[in-house]
Amino acid sequence: MTEAGVLIEFDDVTKQYDGGTAALSGLTLRVRTGEALAVLGPSGSGKSTLLNLIAGLDKPTSGTVTVDGVRVDRLGEAASAQYRRRRIGMVFQFFNLLDDLTVLDNVLLPAQLSGVPRQKALQRADELLTYLGVARHAKAFPGRLSGGERQRVAVARALMNRPPLLLADEPTGALDTASGQEVRQLLTELNRDGQTLLLVTHDLALAEACATRTISLVDGHLAATGVPA
Ligand SMILES: Nc1ncnc2c1ncn2[C@@H]1O[C@H](COP(=O)(O)OP(=O)(O)OP(=O)(O)O)[C@@H](O)[C@H]1O
C-alpha cells in the first residue's frame, strides 16, 4: 500500500537485460506529488531504463513499481497503454511530433485516442497552446517551428489528458541556449502550478532551475540524494 502523497514508488527494483550487467540494481525510490525530481547520471547509468519502467514500457526483472496507486510492473499490454494515456505525459529530446499533422492535431491526438469528445478536446488544446505561448502556430506543421516552439507543442501534447505525472528525457538536449532557457522556465512554471515532474537530464542548469530534488544514478544505483522528501 502506497503512503498518502507518494506518486511514484520503486521498491528494490532490478532490471537486467539479457547478457548484460543490471541496468538498475536494487533501486528503492519515492517521489511525492508536487515534486520536480531531476535524475542525473552518466551515459548508461540507467536513467532511460528508470523512465521506461515508470511508463510501463518495460518490466523490472524483480521488485515493484507503483505509480499513482497502479502496480505498473503487473500491467498487461492493453492496460499498460491505457495507463500511459491517462496518467503519464512524456516529453523527449527530439520532440517526437508527427510532422504531417498540424500542431493542433498533434496536441489533440492523446484526447482522440482516449475518446474525449471533440469540442471538449478542442477547448483543452486551445487553452494549452495559449498557456504555452504557441497558439498562433496551431494550424502550422511542426517542421516550420523552432526547436523551442516544438518542445512547447510536445509539452502541450503531453499535458492534454491532465496526467498526474510528466516525464521528460533530456527535454533541453536538442535546443540552443535561448530555447533551452524557455523550456527550463516553462517546466519550472508547470511545477509551481502543481505538476509533478520527473526529468532525466545532463543539463545541470535545468536541474538547478527546475528541480525540487536531484538524484544521481551510477551503474544502476542511487549515488546521492538531495533533500529527502
Ligand atoms: N533494450 C536493451 N537491451 C539491452 N541492454 C540495454 C537495453 N536498454 C538499455 N540497456 C543497457 O542498460 C544500461 C542502462 O541504459 P540506459 O539507456 O538506461 O542508460 P542512460 O542512463 O539512459 O544513458 P544515456 O545517458 O546514454 O541515455 C546500459 O548499459 C545499456 O546498454
Ligand SMILES: [Mg+2]
Ligand atoms: Mg537515456
